[in-house]
Amino acid sequence: MTRARIAFAASVGAALVLTASACAPQPSSTANASSSSSTSASAAASACSTSSPDLYKSGQLTVATDSPAYSPWFDNNTPADGKGFESAVAYAVAAKLGFSKSQVKWVVEPFDNSYAPGAKNFDFDVNEISITPQRAQAVDFSTGYYTADQGVLVLNNSKYAKADSLAALKGARIGVQVATTSYQAVQDEIKPTHQPSVYNTTNDEVNALQDGQIDAIVTDMPTVFYLASAELSHGQILGEFNYDSATPEQFGLLLKKGSGLTSCVDQAIAGLKADGSLAKITEQWLSASADVPHLKQ
Amino acid sequence: MEHETTAALNKQATGQDEDYRPSPRQEERQRFRRSRKRRDTWIATLCTVAFLVALCAAVVASPGWFRVHTLFLNGAEFRKTFPTILHGFWLNIQMFLIAEVLILALGLLIALVRATRAPGLQPLRLAATVYVDVFRGVPTLLLVFLIGYGLPALQLQGTPSQPWVLGTIALVLSYSAYVAEVFRAGLNSVHPAQRNAARALGLSEPQTLRHVILPQAVRNVVPPLLNDFIALQKDTAMVAVLGPLEALREAQINADYDFNYTPYLGAALLFIAVTIPLSRYADRLQRRAAQRQRAEAAR
Numbered sequence: 251m252t253r254a255r256i257a258f259a260a261s262v263g264a265a266l267v268l269t270a271s272a273c274a275p276q277p278s279s280t281a282n283a284s285s286s287s288s289t290s291a292s293a294a295a296s297a298c299s300t301s302s303p304d305l306y307k308s309g310q311l312t313v314a315t316d317s318p319a320y321s322p323w324f325d326n327n328t329p330a331d332g333k334g335f336e337s338a339v340a341y342a343v344a345a346k347l348g349f350s351k352s353q354v355k356w357v358v359e360p361f362d363n364s365y366a367p368g369a370k371n372f373d374f375d376v377n378e379i380s381i382t383p384q385r386a387q388a389v390d391f392s393t394g395y396y397t398a399d400q401g402v403l404v405l406n407n408s409k410y411a412k413a414d415s416l417a418a419l420k421g422a423r424i425g426v427q428v429a430t431t432s433y434q435a436v437q438d439e440i441k442p443t444h445q446p447s448v449y450n451t452t453n454d455e456v457n458a459l460q461d462g463q464i465d466a467i468v469t470d471m472p473t474v475f476y477l478a479s480a481e482l483s484h485g486q487i488l489g490e491f492n493y494d495s496a497t498p499e500q501f502g503l504l505l506k507k508g509s510g511l512t513s514c515v516d517q518a519i520a521g522l523k524a525d526g527s528l529a530k531i532t533e534q535w536l537s538a539s540a541d542v543p544h545l546k547q
Numbered sequence: 548m549e550h551e552t553t554a555a556l557n558k559q560a561t562g563q564d565e566d567y568r569p570s571p572r573q574e575e576r577q578r579f580r581r582s583r584k585r586r587d588t589w590i591a592t593l594c595t596v597a598f599l600v601a602l603c604a605a606v607v608a609s610p611g612w613f614r615v616h617t618l619f620l621n622g623a624e625f626r627k628t629f630p631t632i633l634h635g636f637w638l639n640i641q642m643f644l645i646a647e648v649l650i651l652a653l654g655l656l657i658a659l660v661r662a663t664r665a666p667g668l669q670p671l672r673l674a675a676t677v678y679v680d681v682f683r684g685v686p687t688l689l690l691v692f693l694i695g696y697g698l699p700a701l702q703l704q705g706t707p708s709q710p711w712v713l714g715t716i717a718l719v720l721s722y723s724a725y726v727a728e729v730f731r732a733g734l735n736s737v738h739p740a741q742r743n744a745a746r747a748l749g750l751s752e753p754q755t756l757r758h759v760i761l762p763q764a765v766r767n768v769v770p771p772l773l774n775d776f777i778a779l780q781k782d783t784a785m786v787a788v789l790g791p792l793e794a795l796r797e798a799q800i801n802a803d804y805d806f807n808y809t810p811y812l813g814a815a816l817l818f819i820a821v822t823i824p825l826s827r828y829a830d831r832l833q834r835r836a837a838q839r840q841r842a843e844a845a846r
Contacts, residue, residue: 362799365806367614388618388806425790429803447710447790448800454696458790461699463710507614 298517300348304510306373311349313340314359314372320452322476322535323378329356335472335535336376339395342527343374343503346518361429364504365389373511375504378470380431390512393519394500395528396536400435401474402488402545403459403467410465413488416440416545423447425455425464432468435493439547440468456481472536489543617807624809628801632810635797636817642715642783642793647776649719654726659756661727662734675727682724688785691717695789711793714786722779729771733764770836773829777822794818 306312315336318327325333332341332351344354357372364375365388380398381391402419404410410422419440425447426432436446447464449455456477458464467477471490478487493499503519505512522528569577606612660668660675682690694717698706707713737760745755787796798814801807 362803366808367611367618382804384804385806428796428799431804433800434804445792448787448792448796449790450788454788454790457696457700458710461696461702461708463699463708463790 298347298511298514300353302510302514306371307355309353311344311347311354312357312372313344313354314357314364314370314375315377316361317358318451320473320476321480322472330354335396335531336378338531338535339522339528340374340376342522342531343515343518346521347514367507370506373505373509374515377504378501379504381500381502382431389507390505390509391502392505392512392515394502395519395522396501396532397498398470398472398501399490399499400432400439400468400493401471401490401542403469403474403477403482403485404465404488405459405482406484406486408465410488411486414543414545416491416547419466419488419545422465423463425449425458425467427452427455427469430469431493431499432470435491436468439491439493452477452481459485471542475536487542489545491545619808619812621807621809624801624805624807625813628798628810629813631801632794632797632813632817635792636794636814638711638791638793639780639783639818640821642711642718642786643776643780646715646718646722646779646783650722650726650775650779651772653719653723655730657723657727658730658734661731679724679727682720683728685721687718687721687782688788690721691785691788693717694720695786710789711786711791714783714789714791718779718782718786722775722782725775726772729768729775730764732771733768734760736767737763766836770829770833773825773832777825777829780822781818 300311301308313329315324315329319329319334319336320327321334323334323336325331325337329337329340332338341351341354344351359370359372359375359377361377361379364377364379365385367388374392378398379385379391381394385391404413410419413419413422416439419442421443422440423444423446424436424440424442426436426449428448428450433446433448436442446468447458449458452467452469452473455464455467455469459467459482466488467474469477474487474490478485503515505515519528522531606615609615657675657678660671661679663672691714695710695713698713698716699708707716741759741763742755745759746752750758784793784795787793787799792800794814794817795811798810801810
């Protein structure tokens with residue numbers, strides 16, 4: 251009886267010890283290899299080769315985005331075809347870093363997972379992610395590659411189709427997409443009387459708008475343009491508004507916290523801005539039209 | 548009548564007569580058992596504490612602890628977001644309370660239909676069987692989508708348009724199929740002799756059902772019903788895909804906005820605060836039922 255018990259206790263103890271040893275910390279080869287992002291340019295240049303040790307896989311640039319990937323950011327949910335604004339930006343950044351088109355590999359990374367701690371399975375994530383100081387505590391951001399305004403979309407026959415200010419939208423039932431800054435923009439700028447409805451995808455938003463569940467969609471301007479032209483047959487763009495005009499909202503590439511590549515990607519984006527190619531890509535994919543009214547309070 | 552017999556049985560089982568005095572030997576035995584029990588409790592407690600301490604030490608000593616701590620256990624983030632999550636949880640509570648009432652009623656109705664034997668009711672029985680098969684087979688999330696986006700799209704007069712109402716309808720459809728099967732199992736667990744005896748005493752079929760079969764059937768399936776109730780509570784989070792801001796969605800919004808997972812922890816705590824007491828209660832009911840069944844051995 252007691253002998254059996256001792257044997258049992260011993261086996262449990264052994265199992266615990268084994269488990270503990272299995273969970274021993276990883277040897278810190280890559281764990282603490284984070285170079286501070288303020289390295290000098292010369293040191294950064296050597297780290298920015300296509301065989302840089304900071305890469306997820308040497309000799310290839312692994313780029314992540316969510317699925318489904320929507321127009322106008324991507325085309326047809328196939329980021330690898332170079333079509334759509336963010337796909338084009340990713341390939342342009344890759345080219346600046348010295349990667350050919352065939353060396354770029356795309357992986358799917360749901361937005362909710364992109365800021366998880368620990369190792370990432372991508373070099374950078376391009377997914378219309380707005381840069382905020384709070385977020386920068388958890389991940390690294392590149393410098394912004396696009397400045398986003400918020401846009402408002404309504405149906406033609408809506409009672410809000412004539413609204414010409416944010417105050418006029420106060421009583422509207424507004425839909426936003428989850429994980430976007432639009433939710434905060436609506437809460438801070440419009441302060442609606444109804445709680446905003448939050449949807450997983452723009453498809454769900456459009457459905458809810460057409461079913462009359464909501465009166466208006468608020469999302470970033472390019473998406474509003476796309477929805478108005480491609481998804482909604484009888485919708486109209488009410489206007490745009492700046493969220494937090496002090497610091498314009500910018501989209502940045504997301505990298506692992508302390509990634510050695512951040513400075514390289516920043517350089518690449520700076521280069522794309524300097525030689526005008528970023529402006530060209532923006533012009534090509536995000537045909538910003540100038541006749542959208544600006545909504546004031 | 549029934550009460551008297553159970554009382555008598557209980558008396559027999561526990562043997563608590565007025566004039567019963569345990570013998571010295573029996574008292575000795577009880578003292579020994581008590582001391583044993585105390586000792587076992589102490590060992591169990593100490594082992595548990597030691598294990599938890601070891602676990603916490605291992606976690607805190609790990610190299611990534613600081614990152615985990617700031618990303619998952621951020622006090623400031625928790626304080627900032629918890630009120631909105633709590634506000635969202637109120638919607639979860641409304642949804643699962645309303646849904647549970649409807650589910651129990653609908654589930655019982657379907658189970659009773661399936662338990663009928665009159666040949667004329669065959670179409671009803673078929674309908675109930677098909678209902679259970681279909682709604683148990685379809686993933687709940689899919690149902691939420693179908694009802695939530697499909698019903699309003701029909702543009703019919705009088706259909707509810709509130710997303711949380713639509714979501715609750717979907718949950719009711721899904722869960723009443725499960726609960727119908729639970730009730731049916733309960734009805735089948737009552738021995739046929741009970742029905743025959745009731746009929747022999749002159750009770751009509753409805754009376755038999757109402758006073759003899761159902762009380763026993765329901766009592767037998769209270770634990771699985773509570774299990775389904777707990778599952779329902781967690782599944783109310785699925786309604787978030789239709790737009791309403793329930794606890795988990797509020798947590799997700801905050802987490803995605805600040806890139807910090809702490810709000811999810813807040814939501815988890817709220818769900819746990821409701822489900823754990825219920826789980827304990829379900830376990831107790833189960834234990835008591837088992838004791839009733841074999842009162843002799845349960846000492």
